[in-house]
Amino acid sequence: xxxxxxxxxxxxxxxxxxxxxxxxxxxxxxxxxxxxxxxxxxxxxxxxxxxxxxxxxxxxxxxxxxxxxxxxxxxxxxxxxxxxxxxxxxxxxxxxxxxxxxxxxxxxxxxxxxxxxxxxxxxxxxxxxxxxxxxxxxxxxxxxxxxxxxxxxxxxxxxxxxxxxxxxxxxxxxxxxxxxxxxxxxxxxxxxxxxxxxxxxxxxxxxxxxxxxxxxxxxxxxxxxxxxxxxxxxxxxxxxxxxxxxxxxxxxxxxxxxxxxxxxxxxxxxxxxxxxxxxxxxxxxxxxxxxxxxxxxxxxxxxxxxxxxxxxxxxxxxxxxxxxxxxxxxxxxxxxxxxxx
Amino acid sequence: xxxxxxxxxxxxxxxxxxxxxxxxxxxxxxxxxxxxxxxxxxxxxxxxxxxxxxxxxxxxxxxxxxxxxxxxxxxxxxxxxxxxxxxxxxxxxxxxxxxxxxxxxxxxxxxxxxxxxxxxxxxxxxxxxxxxxxxxxxxxxxxxxxxxxxxxxxxxxxxxxxxxxxxxxxxxxxxxxxxxxxxxxxxxxxxxxxxxxxxxxxxxxxxxxxxxxxxxxxxxxxxxxxxxxxxxxxxxxxxxxxxxxxxxxxxxxxxxxxxxxxxxxxxxxxxxxxxxxxxxxxxxxxxxxxxxxxxxxxxxxxxxxxxxxxxxxxxxxxxxxxxxxxxxxxxxxxxxxxxxx
DNA sequence: TCAATTTGCTAATACGATTCAGCAACGCGC
DNA sequence: GCGCGTTGCTGAATCGTATTAGCAAATTGA
Numbered sequence: 172x173x174x175x176x177x178x179x180x181x182x183x184x185x186x187x188x189x190x191x192x193x194x195x196x197x198x199x200x201x202x203x204x205x206x207x208x209x210x211x212x213x214x215x216x217x218x219x220x221x222x223x224x225x226x227x228x229x230x231x232x233x234x235x236x237x238x239x240x241x242x243x244x245x246x247x248x249x250x251x252x253x254x255x256x257x258x259x260x261x262x263x264x265x266x267x268x269x270x271x272x273x274x275x276x277x278x279x280x281x282x283x284x285x286x287x288x289x290x291x292x293x294x295x296x297x298x299x300x301x302x303x304x305x306x307x308x309x310x311x312x313x314x315x316x317x318x319x320x321x322x323x324x325x326x327x328x329x330x331x332x333x334x335x336x337x338x339x340x341x342x343x344x345x346x347x348x349x350x351x352x353x354x355x356x357x358x359x360x361x362x363x364x365x366x367x368x369x370x371x372x373x374x375x376x377x378x379x380x381x382x383x384x385x386x387x388x389x390x391x392x393x394x395x396x397x398x399x400x401x402x403x404x405x406x407x408x409x410x411x412x413x414x415x416x417x418x419x420x421x422x423x424x425x426x427x428x429x430x431x432x433x434x435x436x437x438x439x440x441x442x443x444x445x446x447x448x449x450x451x452x453x454x455x456x457x458x459x460x461x462x463x464x465x466x467x468x469x470x471x472x473x474x475x476x477x478x479x480x481x482x483x484x485x486x487x488x489x490x491x492x493x494x495x496x497x498x499x500x501x502x503x504x505x506x507x508x509x510x511x512x
Numbered sequence: 513x514x515x516x517x518x519x520x521x522x523x524x525x526x527x528x529x530x531x532x533x534x535x536x537x538x539x540x541x542x543x544x545x546x547x548x549x550x551x552x553x554x555x556x557x558x559x560x561x562x563x564x565x566x567x568x569x570x571x572x573x574x575x576x577x578x579x580x581x582x583x584x585x586x587x588x589x590x591x592x593x594x595x596x597x598x599x600x601x602x603x604x605x606x607x608x609x610x611x612x613x614x615x616x617x618x619x620x621x622x623x624x625x626x627x628x629x630x631x632x633x634x635x636x637x638x639x640x641x642x643x644x645x646x647x648x649x650x651x652x653x654x655x656x657x658x659x660x661x662x663x664x665x666x667x668x669x670x671x672x673x674x675x676x677x678x679x680x681x682x683x684x685x686x687x688x689x690x691x692x693x694x695x696x697x698x699x700x701x702x703x704x705x706x707x708x709x710x711x712x713x714x715x716x717x718x719x720x721x722x723x724x725x726x727x728x729x730x731x732x733x734x735x736x737x738x739x740x741x742x743x744x745x746x747x748x749x750x751x752x753x754x755x756x757x758x759x760x761x762x763x764x765x766x767x768x769x770x771x772x773x774x775x776x777x778x779x780x781x782x783x784x785x786x787x788x789x790x791x792x793x794x795x796x797x798x799x800x801x802x803x804x805x806x807x808x809x810x811x812x813x814x815x816x817x818x819x820x821x822x823x824x825x826x827x828x829x830x831x832x833x834x835x836x837x838x839x840x841x842x843x844x845x846x847x848x849x850x851x852x853x
Numbered sequence: 854t855c856a857a858t859t860t861g862c863t864a865a866t867a868c869g870a871t872t873c874a875g876c877a878a879c880g881c882g883c
Numbered sequence: 884g885c886g887c888g889t890t891g892c893t894g895a896a897t898c899g900t901a902t903t904a905g906c907a908a909a910t911t912g913a
Contacts, residue, residue, distance in 0.1 A: 178869055189893045194871060204890065226632045227571040228869035231898050236568065245597050252593040255612075256586050263614060268632060270609050271600060291567045291609060397798040423798055430800040433774055453792055457738040457764055459771040519899055530863045535901060545860060569899035572868050 177220045186216040193217075197224070230292055237267050239480060240288030242281060243299040244274045250469050254299045254320060257473025265481055267294075274298070282309040289314055295480040298322065299473070303333055303365045316483035320476040321469070323493075330479055330492040332472045336369025339465040339498030340418075343370070343446045344377035346463065346500060347416040351509035352444060355388045356414035358403035358424050360395040360448075367420065370448060374418055389414065393424055400427025408435060408443075415509050416444035422451045425462055425505075444506040448498075461503035468496045518561045527557040534558075538565070571633055578608045580821060581629030583622060584640040585615045591810050595640045595661060598814025606822055608635075615639070623650040630655055636821040639663065640814070644674055644706045657824035661817040662810070664834075671820055671833040673813045677710025680806040680839030681759075684711070684787045685718035687804065687841060688757040692850035693785060696729045697755035699744035699765050701736040701789075708761065711789060715759055730755065734765055741768025749776060749784075756850050757785035763792045766803055766846075785847040789839075802844035809837045 183193045188209065195203045196213045216222075230236040239262055245251050255271065262269045270291055272284035281298075288296060289311065296312055299320040306322045308329060319331035347355050357374060360367045375385040391406050393399035400419055404427065407414055419425040425447035432443050439445055440460040447455060447464035455462040475494060482489055524534045529550065536544045537554045557563075571577040580603055586592050596612065603610045611632055613625035622639075629637060630652065637653055640661035647663045649670060660672035688696050698715060700708045716726040732747050734740035741760055745768065748755055760766040766788035773784050780786055781801040788796060788805035796803040816835060823830055 180869080190870080191872080191893060192891085195892090198871090203892080206891070209891080223627075224631050225572070225869055227568045227577065228898090229871075230568040231566070231572055231900085232869075232871040234871090234898070245593070245600055252586070252596075255593075255596070259586055259612060259614060268611050268613075268628075271596070271612065272609075273600060273604060286564075287609075290565050397800065401800065423794070426798055427800070451794055453764070453795060457767055459738070459742065459768070521899080531900080532863060532865095532902080533861085536862090539901085544862080547861070550861080566899050569868090570901075572870085573899075573901040575868070575901090 177222050178225070179222070182213065182217045182220060182222050185220060186213045188213065197222075236292045236294050238270050238291055238293045239267050239477065239484075240285070240291070240293035240296045241269050241271045241299065242274050242284050242288070242296065243271065244301050245271065250301045250467070251299070253469030254473040254476075257470035257475075258297060258299075258320075258477045259473075260470075261474040261477035261481075265477075267477075267481070269477075274300075282311060285309045285312050295484045297476045297480055299476070303336065305365075316480060318476045318480045318483070320472050327493065330483070330489060330494070332475045332479065332494045332496060333365075334467050334472065335495045335497050336366055337373040337376070338495075339448060339467075340370035340373025341377040342373070342498065342500045343418045343448060343465050344374040345381070346446055346502070346506055347418060347444060348377060348381035348383060350416070350444060350506050352414075352416040353383055353510070354412065354414045354416070355383070356407040356417040357388060357390045358393040358400055358407070358417065358419050358428070359390060360393060360420035360424070362392055366448075370418075370420060393420055395421055395423060397423045397427035397430075400424030401431045402427070404428040404431035408432070408437075414443075416446070416506070419445060419447045422447040422449045422454050422462060422464055425464070426454065426458065429458060440505045441507050444509070446506060450501050455501065456503065458505075460505050463503045463505045464501050465498045466501050467498060471496050518563050519566070520563070523554065523558045523561060523563050526561060527554045529554065538563075577633045577635050579611050579632055579634045580608050580818065580825075581626070581632070581634035581637045582610050582612045582640065583615045583625050583629070583637065584612065585642050586612065591642045591808070592640070594810030595814040595817075598811035598816075599638060599640075599661075599818045600814075601811075602815040602818035602822075606818075608818075608822070610818075615641075623652060626650045626653050636825045638817045638821055640817070644677065646706075657821060659817045659821045659824070661813050668834065671824070671830060671835070673816050673820065673835045673837060674706075675808050675813065676836045676838050677707055678714040678717070679836075680789060680808075681711030681714025682718040683714070683839065683841045684759045684789060684806050685715040686722070687787055687843070687847060688759060688785060689718060689722035689724060691757070691785060691847050693755075693757035694724055694851070695753065695755045695757070696724070697748040697758040698729060698731045699734040699741055699748070699758060699760050699769070700731065701734060701761035701765070703733055707789075711759075711761060734761055736762055736764060738764045738768035738771075741765030742772045743768070745769040745772035749773070749778075755784075757787070757847070760786060760788045763788040763790045763795050763803060763805055766805070767795065767799065770799060781846045782848050785850070787847060791842050796842065797844065799846070801846050804844045804846045805842050806839045807842050808839060812837050 179190050179193045183190045193213055196205055196210050243251050259269050272288050274281050295316040297318050300322040303321050308324050317329055319329050323331040378385045391403040393403045419428050425445050428445055429439050432439050437443055447462050450464045450466035455464045520531050520534045524531045534554055537546055537551050584592050600610050613629050615622050636657040638659050641663040644662050649665050658670055660670050664672040719726045732744040734744050760769050766786050769786055770780050773780050778784055788803050791805045791807035796805045
């Protein structure tokens with residue numbers, strides 16, 4: 172199989188020095204001052220012999236590892252990709268590896284996942300969810316530094332990274348208000364979750380700041396599906412004084428809204444303006460017209476999570492235990508100016 | 513940090529046996545016949561003391577690891593999720609861990625990724641791409657068993673798992689033919705890639721098998737975007753004898769097709785039938801009407817890849833070096849019966 | 854009853870690194 | 884010519900497990 176024979180001892184013999192010296196040189200330890208000539212000799216020997224460090228041995232001997240664990244619901248959503256992407260990116264740049272374990276539906280699965288990761292000697296843990304919510308963290312996760320991404324625990328015991336739902340909702344409504352709309356409808360995502368509450372709160376605040384009475388805007392409760400967007404839009408537009416703009420709680424709702432609007436013979440981005448939320452990569456930029464929406468910063472959250480985790484692993488004190496990542500607007504073509512054309 | 517003190521030696525002392533015995537018991541080695549009583553005593557001691565095996569030490573001592581490496585373009589596409597999901601699932605069930613390394617755009621990045629994975633002592637490698645194509649495998653990947661997923665090398669040196677594009681194209685056209693359509697248009701994905709060639713080939717075969725002359729069906733070259741689907745559909749429908757059904761090379765093309773059709777005042781799934789390809793999770797089931805499409809079996813490919821890799825790692829001979837995974841149709845509501853209503 | 858086998862364990866070594874303690878040689882100041 | 888600091892290394896212990904070889908006691912077979 173792998174003819175992996177060449178170890179530090181081999182390199183040491185070839186270079187005519189001790190294993191210790193090889194270790195120092197290959198790890199670039201400057202405190203043991205090895206002269207340039209020896210250094211070169213060792214490096215060259217290592218290269219020529221095809222020396223490859225053994226991470227397992229290194230982890231064992233040094234009592235620290237280059238592995239971080241990521242527990243995530245890999246099964247459910249395309250969002251997971253982005254968190255993984257960000258986390259992976261950040262970890263890779265620090266020379267760390269991400270071990271991914273599946274978060275399960277069944278009770279106790281998370282605990283098992285964490286246990287398995289701990290066996291692998293991970294130096295720290297990230298627990299990530301695909302939708303922003305409160306979770307209960309498995310007990311054993313406390314054995315190592317642990318950061319929550321896109322979720323939080325009831326006691327606030329763990330540092331966590333969450334999206335700024337309120338700010339995002341504010342931005343969405345602001346885009347519409349600044350385009351001159353004063354009658355703005357809203358179709359929410361599932362009732363009671365942080366996304367719904369935060370986005371709605373932000374929207375109302377933005378309306379107020381732009382001199383619009385939030386009580387005047389009609390809000391219909393959706394459930395995050397395209398269907399609910401379709402029916403919600405029909406409901407909004409069949410009112411006596413229908414809105415000229417709709418803030419859809421997510422992109423899929425916006426997708427349904429598009430269909431309802433087109434069926435009524437109206438044009439999105441002209442007769443009715445739409446703003447979504449999430450910025451789903453394979454959806455929003457491909458809708459017709461392209462959807463103006465608010466991005467969920469999954470990748471940034473993944474990166475921030477790993478970066479925070481790294482600080483904790485290194486033992487540096489952390490100042491901010493609850494980090495909120497902004498949700499940036501993505502301006503495309505689904506919003507029209509209103510009333511002052 | 514972690515008070516991780518309890519080792520096999522500790523358990524051994526507590527149970528009043530040797531380390532060897534503990535090792536045998538905890539690893540369930542039956543050839544060394546340890547009586548039930550001792551076994552229980554050791555297991556209980558281990559549990560009470562919170563013993564947790566050290567994977568690094570185990571890997572070092574046993575000269576084999578429970579890690580498999582996955583090199584993938586994590587950055588680009590939601591498809592990567594599914595491969596990871598399948599691979600992860602399969603690996604997890606075998607007690608293995610997946611180490612994921614990013615495949616880079618820059619030349620030599622893959623080699624670096626592989627090198628890093630080899631340092632981690634992975635027992636095998638999977639190289640996966642987000643779109644089906646030929647690749648050149650980094651030289652160092654040959655140090656361990658290696659399987660290609662959704663790609664292949666020119667020489668066929670590595671076992672590979674690819675989707676059955678031809679079968680998928682066949683299924684797509686068959687769905688339309690069986691619904692009574694005889695004038696079927698096609699909008700392709702990017703010219704020259706396996707997806708385009710395979711799907712088109714399969715389509716023509718299906719038409720022939722259903723007594724339709726493939727030369728009669730108009731094919732327009734797209735590039736995989738919704739825009740190309742939009743314009744391609746306009747082109748097809750503005751012909752003298754426009755098709756009653758369109759096989760779209762992928763779901764995004766179908767998305768553009770929907771828009772073009774609706775703009776013409778026609779109804780998808782009634783006036784014009786549409787079949788897509790890919791079955792993008794957040795797209796196809798949410799379109800209106802829901803899109804009938806052919807699924808790309810990424811998850812299965814990931815699973816098959818790991819499973820094949822495992823066989824190779826264990827040294828069992830493999831019979832099938834080039835595995836093709838079927839692309840199953842997902843029947844939804846975008847296809848109408850034609851001509852015999 | 855004695856040899857042979859089985860049962861139930863243990864001692865010792867190995868895996869491939871890291872790391873601590875220390876040592877020989879050399880230069881330097883006085 | 885002595886003490887001292889620096890330079891340039893090395894030896895040995897250690898990490899936590901797996902594994903081979905083997906041993907004492909108990910059991911079995913004849």
